[in-house]
């Protein structure tokens with residue numbers, strides 16, 4: 001590896017867990033500077049607010065430069081060489097495999113770095129040792145599974161076709177913060193914009209119409225729309241006469257949305273065709289969230305708009321080639337603490353994720369790891385919450401420090417990420433780390449040592465990407481693979497009949513959306529996140545609370561203390577705490593309160609079905 005690499009100008013590709021997957025022009029002549037690639041049809045020459053932290057993070061003095069080895073209590077370390085750290089890791093892996101097999105090792109990874117090689121290449125190593133496999137279920141998976149049962153796919157429309165729509169509905173997503181280029185596409189189109197969200201977000205403020213159902217009541221909202229549409233020849237015959245019950249007046253009592261607004265929404269859906277629905281992930285993280293997604297898709301089908309949803313994208317990338325085939329035991333991600341209690345897992349190998357921040361029910365997760373004395377290896381740029389719990393910490397490279405490709409789960413472009421500088425100290429990319437580990441394990445298979453260039457060539461060949469275009473523009477268009485939609489409403493009626501709204505007397509529903517500053521937990525240590533509890537003035541009045549009060553928030557999962565922000569944008573009956581803040585900086589985050597109950601679909605997350613009590617902290 002050339003440690004002195006310095007490239008004055010290159011194309012980067014944002015590998016964060018974000019719809020937009022931006023192509024970036026990076027200059028490194030007078031310091032590291034980035035800007036949106038003006039040639040990219042989605043990036044359109046600008047980056048989001050969060051992007052300014054990428055450079056700060058990459059150049060931060062807080063970055064890990066040397067591996068760390070735990071000394072005594074968790075959180076106490078001494079610096080060691082990379083060579084030594086990897087010897088310790090390999091010795092432990094061999095010991096565990098000898099004792100109880102590869103399945104006692106669990107890679108804990110997610111979308112902290114979505115670049116293709118960084119994301120998939122480590123899996124070759126874990127498949128080689130026969131490790132357990134983490135079932136991703138924290139984000140969009142329940143909705144994906146639900147869409148597949150109804151339509152045969154979760155792959156939706158090309159977002160560039162939003163420009164052809166007469167109406168665009170953002171359902172449970174705040175693109176003004178989390179999909180800024182999609183928001184721009186919508187705002188620069190001639191379409192009427194609807195937002196369905198309990199919270200009056202910046203997106204809701206910028207829309208033509210804001211529908212604000214109580215959280216977890218999207219299903220009755222859709223049923224009432226179908227009730228209205230039944231008067232106009234739209235027959236929801238697959239779900240029987242249940243829609244007759246859901247008159248707008250009846251649904252209004254459940255959803256909190258005025259009956260007249262439900263009628264207007266239904267008529268706009270009928271008359272403003274073609275319309276598109278960007279189905280967000282937020283409302284889908286409810287105990288019936290997958291079913292809510294499916295019900296929306298069913299309504300779209302009845303209106304002849306089956307294919308006009310945005311949820312996921314696929315492009316014929318050979319993921320089996322990239323990561324290999326997993327055969328190990330499946331461990332679910334959302335309720336990892338309970339999985340660790342049930343299963344003999346002796347090592348967690350964490351990369352591309354900060355699970356001791358982002359998973360629900362943090363108290364139990366930390367307690368189980370401690371009680372079972374699970375050995376933890378963490379590969380990260382910073383000494384984050386998870387790294388502080390580790391036995392071995394290995395410093396990771398930022399995306400300015402490796403070559404890779406970034407695809408998108410939203411649009412139809414693949415972008416190149418070119419290395420513009422060397423990682424600091426002994427920081428190392430995912431690819432190089434797992435090559436070294438394979439070598440130390442004594443493995444010989446070529447696929448464990450395949451170089452970045454070789455892998456990129458194969459991926460680009462498969463996609464028929466013109467290299468000249470890619471290196472000249474930083475990105476190339478690739479073909480969306482969706483296949484035919486196969487409508488299958490089997491069981492939908494029974495599923496919908498099983499729905500009932502959940503409430504808890506004397507509790508507020510806790511929502512934990514993404515804040516404006518971060519992507520997941522990234523950047524709290526660079527910029528600082530909003531850690532207030534946001535509450536509607538009406539609830540604050542009922543609870544005798546004032547702006548700035550110190551409050552205790554509690555439920556069966558935990559108790560936290562923070563300050564109250566009276567916020568009229570918050571729906572009555574709910575409280576918002578933005579996710580991603582670091583417990584190691586603040587002593588807590590929202591996941592000390594969130595439920596690790598799972599949905600039927602894909603054992604998906606249901607964090608937005610959490611309820612809490614809020615009280616003022618009394619002076620003693």
Ligand code: SF4
Nearest residue numbers: 014018020021022048
């Ligand atoms: S976080 Fe999203 S919008 Fe921001 S630069 Fe990355 S891909 Fe673009």
